Amino acid sequence: MFLMVSEVTLAERDSDPIHAVAARLGVSIASAVAVKRSLDARGHRPRWLAVCKVEIADRDAARVEGLHGVRRWSQRDEERYGEPEALVPRVRRWSGPPVVVVGSGPAGLFAARTLGDAGVPVVLLERGQAVEQRVPEVKDFWKRRKPLDPENNLLFGEGGAGTFSDGKLTTRRRDGEVGQIMRYLVEVGADPSILETAHAHLGTDALRKILPTLRARLGELGVEVRFGARVVDLIVERGRCAGVVLASGERVAAHAVLVAAGHSARDTLEMMVRRGARAVARPMAVGVRIEHPQRVIDEARYGRRAGEGLPPASYRLTWSPPGQARRAHTFCMCPGGTVVPAVNAAERLVVNGMSYAARGGSWANSAVVVGIQPQDFGGTGPLAGYAWQDALEARAFAVAGDWRAPAQRVVDFLADRGSASLPRSSYPMGIVSHPLAALFPPGLVAGLKGALLHFDSQLAGFAGEEALLIAPESRTTSPVRLLRGDDRQSEGLPGLYPVGEGAGYGGGIISTALDGLKAARAVIAAAG
Numbered sequence: 001m002f003l004m005v006s007e008v009t010l011a012e013r014d015s016d017p018i019h020a021v022a023a024r025l026g027v028s029i030a031s032a033v034a035v036k037r038s039l040d041a042r043g044h045r046p047r048w049l050a051v052c053k054v055e056i057a058d059r060d061a062a063r064v065e066g067l068h069g070v071r072r073w074s075q076r077d078e079e080r081y082g083e084p085e086a087l088v089p090r091v092r093r094w095s096g097p098p099v100v101v102v103g104s105g106p107a108g109l110f111a112a113r114t115l116g117d118a119g120v121p122v123v124l125l126e127r128g129q130a131v132e133q134r135v136p137e138v139k140d141f142w143k144r145r146k147p148l149d150p151e152n153n154l155l156f157g158e159g160g161a162g163t164f165s166d167g168k169l170t171t172r173r174r175d176g177e178v179g180q181i182m183r184y185l186v187e188v189g190a191d192p193s194i195l196e197t198a199h200a201h202l203g204t205d206a207l208r209k210i211l212p213t214l215r216a217r218l219g220e221l222g223v224e225v226r227f228g229a230r231v232v233d234l235i236v237e238r239g240r241c242a243g244v245v246l247a248s249g250e251r252v253a254a255h256a257v258l259v260a261a262g263h264s265a266r267d268t269l270e271m272m273v274r275r276g277a278r279a280v281a282r283p284m285a286v287g288v289r290i291e292h293p294q295r296v297i298d299e300a301r302y303g304r305r306a307g308e309g310l311p312p313a314s315y316r317l318t319w320s321p322p323g324q325a326r327r328a329h330t331f332c333m334c335p336g337g338t339v340v341p342a343v344n345a346a347e348r349l350v351v352n353g354m355s356y357a358a359r360g361g362s363w364a365n366s367a368v369v370v371g372i373q374p375q376d377f378g379g380t381g382p383l384a385g386y387a388w389q390d391a392l393e394a395r396a397f398a399v400a401g402d403w404r405a406p407a408q409r410v411v412d413f414l415a416d417r418g419s420a421s422l423p424r425s426s427y428p429m430g431i432v433s434h435p436l437a438a439l440f441p442p443g444l445v446a447g448l449k450g451a452l453l454h455f456d457s458q459l460a461g462f463a464g465e466e467a468l469l470i471a472p473e474s475r476t477t478s479p480v481r482l483l484r485g486d487d488r489q490s491e492g493l494p495g496l497y498p499v500g501e502g503a504g505y506g507g508g509i510i511s512t513a514l515d516g517l518k519a520a521r522a523v524i525a526a527a528g
């Protein structure tokens with residue numbers, strides 16, 4: 001029979017758990033497989049823990065069942081950790097035009113994959129380029145100051161916004177559709193450990209390898225993937241979305257159109273609203289990226305064990321002050337990472353963070369963001385948040401007049417004084433000293449200050465001498481939501497499926513991939 005044994009202490013992250021489980025239970029076991037591994041950094045001695053599926057003789061099971069953390073392996077465990085069943089049955093036959101998917105970020109890719117698996121013909125249109133052309137373009141922009149390509153950059157191109165990221169897979173789930181997504185990722189080259197690691201991440205280098213394999217797999221499923229294919233309009237026939245128009249003038253007829261354009265394709269979002277898709281403004285969070293030497297974070301989290309071969313430490317902090325004050329949180333923390341210019345438009349500056357799989361860099365960075373409401377945007381209509389973001393990003397660019405980012409030491413930001421000198425930073429295009437309070441509205445500055453002080457009380461050194469702020473982190477999510485019905489079609493324009501982060505659904509690789517997968521299933525269900 002099988003038992004679930006939790007809190008198995010491992011010598012190292014990748015240790016085979018069989019000896020630890022046998023020692024813990026004090027009986028012989030046939031097999032032990034870790035279904036989840038996590039680092040427990042509480043207390044003085046951080047340790048690797050595993051949850052294991054253990055095969056054991058019935059008579060021995062009777063002796064140990066009921067011990068702390070030991071119980072029978074249940075149907076629920078099987079659903080959560082076992083192999084998922086095929087979730088989408090194949091369509092029997094498909095006549096008529098293909099389904100068009102716009103955007104090859106996580107939402108578009110997993111929508112295309114799900115449709116392809118079901119035998120639905122798909123055309124996947126991406127305005128940017130394949131990673132083989134995209135990565136050198138971004139590197140030339142950073143390192144050789146090659147002019148920004150507005151169609152092929154850190155935000156646009158194969159893999160979408162997540163390609164140059166830490167590749168954090170932010171979910172505890174491994175069951176159902178999320179399990180399916182994780183297994184898709186492993187199938188195209190992700191490290192199988194993501195199936196069992198609690199806070200799994202891929203790293204930008206791994207993502208760049210996974211994407212061509214994923215593309216090839218889509219090709220095998222009959223998905224036509226086209227790069228340099230920017231959608232500029234929708235074909236609307238008898239009140240229904242019936243295809244798309246490309247910048248080249250080409251018209252592509254579609255059975256249904258899934259638009260997964262991301263939070264930075266403002267032109268595409270505006271076009272959908274102009275074509276009748278109903279939308280509302282929604283809250284978002286805005287602020288700065290904070291950077292510390294990774295050593296500071298390791299010492300704060302691991303204490304004396306810092307430097308003893310433990311992985312670079314991370315954190316996740318929140319601040320909810322009483323009363324009406326703004327809430328704040330850290331977001332998209334990148335251990336051993338790099339602060340990057342996350343830009344797709346001329347004379348606009350936005351920062352974000354990424355890491356490689358090894359997280360081996362000298363710095364740790366994270367967003368520190370404060371919530372803002374649609375009434376703060378100062379405009380009316382569903383797209384008012386874009387104008388607010390745009391003005392902030394233009395102010396930030398104007399500080400240096402190029403891609404160098406405004407920066408200030410945390411201690412100086414808190415004391416309302418300029419930074420006479422700046423520490424070294426991972427940001428690849430240079431930083432310039434600037435009082436960051438001048439970029440933001442006063443309420444947001446007060447929120448940032450309160451949060452920094454609070455986070456410093458939780459993580460020693462967070463607001464210390466070595467901490468640096470780089471700004472602005474203005475695109476944490478989309479400030480607009482395209483409304484859709486229970487069938488996931490646009491309210492106002494049937495046949496159009498607004499999907500993923502740009503449409504206001506999900507924020508992050510897994511949540512947007514899940515939204516794409518579910519939208520694909522809705523298209524299949526609607527087709528009967």
Ligand SMILES: Cc1cc2nc3c(=O)[nH]c(=O)nc-3n(C[C@H](O)[C@H](O)[C@H](O)COP(=O)(O)OP(=O)(O)OC[C@H]3O[C@@H](n4cnc5c(N)ncnc54)[C@H](O)[C@@H]3O)c2cc1C
Pocket residue numbers: 102103104105106107108125126127128155156157158159160161162163164165166167168169170229230231232260261262263264265268332340342352353354499500501502506507508509510512
């Ligand atoms: C630097 C950075 C680091 C991040 N780190 C993480 C992380 O570690 N973990 C995490 O979970 N999330 C992370 N995120 C967020 C995550 O990447 C996004 O939430 C996710 O990529 C959104 O997926 P999406 O498919 O909705 O849109 P996107 O990934 O933005 O993809 C949209 C795609 O649509 C294309 N497109 C847009 N308009 C058109 C058009 N008109 N015609 C054709 N194609 C079009 C774009 O070129 C783009 O490729 C990070 C984001 C950034 C920028």
